Amino acid sequence: MKRTLQVLxxxxxxxxxxxxxxxxxxxxxxxxxxxxxxxxxxFVALAKDGGRLTSLAPIYDALRARGYSEEKxxxxxxxxxxxxxxxxxxxxxxxxxxxxxxxxxxxGTRVVRAEYLVAICLQTGRAKDRERVRIxxxxxxxxxxxxxxxxxxxxxxERWKQWTA
Amino acid sequence: xxxxRPEIRQLFAAKEARRRVLAALPFPAKVAVVxxxxxxxxxxLKTRGxxxxxxxxxEIQP
Numbered sequence: 626m627k628r629t630l631q632v633l634x635x636x637x638x639x640x641x642x643x644x645x646x647x648x649x650x651x652x653x654x655x656x657x658x659x660x661x662x663x664x665x666x667x668f669v670a671l672a673k674d675g676g677r678l679t680s681l682a683p684i685y686d687a688l689r690a691r692g693y694s695e696e697k698x699x700x701x702x703x704x705x706x707x708x709x710x711x712x713x714x715x716x717x718x719x720x721x722x723x724x725x726x727x728x729x730x731x732x733g734t735r736v737v738r739a740e741y742l743v744a745i746c747l748q749t750g751r752a753k754d755r756e757r758v759r760i761x762x763x764x765x766x767x768x769x770x771x772x773x774x775x776x777x778x779x780x781x782x783e784r785w786k787q788w789t790a
Numbered sequence: 791x792x793x794x795r796p797e798i799r800q801l802f803a804a805k806e807a808r809r810r811v812l813a814a815l816p817f818p819a820k821v822a823v824v825x826x827x828x829x830x831x832x833x834x835l836k837t838r839g840x841x842x843x844x845x846x847x848x849e850i851q852p
Contacts, residue, residue, distance in 0.1 A: 626821050626847050651824070658812035659823035661831055663842045696843070704846030730818050764813045 627730045628703035641687045642669040646724035646735040656739045656765035664708045716779045739765040740772040747781045
């Protein structure tokens with residue numbers, strides 16, 4: 626995955642997107658026990674649009690030019706199927722802005738913070754999101770005041786109450 | 791966990807402890823575990839008609 630992250634950093638350096646952060650199950654794995662996933666979800670703010678939902682075509686074009694091919698909804702980058710997800714709403718944009726800087730075997734990267742992973746799961750609302758919230762509550766060292774602020778800002782308090790009752 | 795026999799309770803506690811150990815691993819080691827999980831799950835998923843790709847990476851062994 627180190628080489629995959631190097632490619633993502635290179636795309637950011639070349640302004641293919643303005644910022645990226647690891648999300649989804651792999652981001653959750655950063656905070657809790659390893660979770661089975663087959664994709665690396667990557668949230669991106671697209672370079673020229675302020676993060677609004679637009680085409681991912683420039684990313685695919687840039688990766689194709691580097692020799693990486695699309696595979697279903699992913700692009701296979703250095704052995705890892707990467708799924709790019711535009712930060713299409715205010716919660717995702719904030720999650721991307723606030724993502725934690727970290728190192729992966731000497732390569733800099735960003736991971737969505739655990740509090741935002743919880744909020745995104747609440748907003749998405751699938752059965753597997755509910756299970757992920759349970760695991761994050763159980764194992765991640767959640768910053769509860771921060772989580773409360775995020776949930777209030779994005780009107781997710783009611784669902785949090787329902788899911789944690 | 792009322793009503794559970796002590797030896798079963800001990801098993802649950804051991805599982806919980808194991809999960810805490812896994813949660814505390816460095817990120818690259820966790821990624822290596824995820825790849826192992828993929829390798830275990832892929833054949834089962836294939837029998838259900840779901841084709842998945844296991845990651846081909848150079849990560850350290852957990």
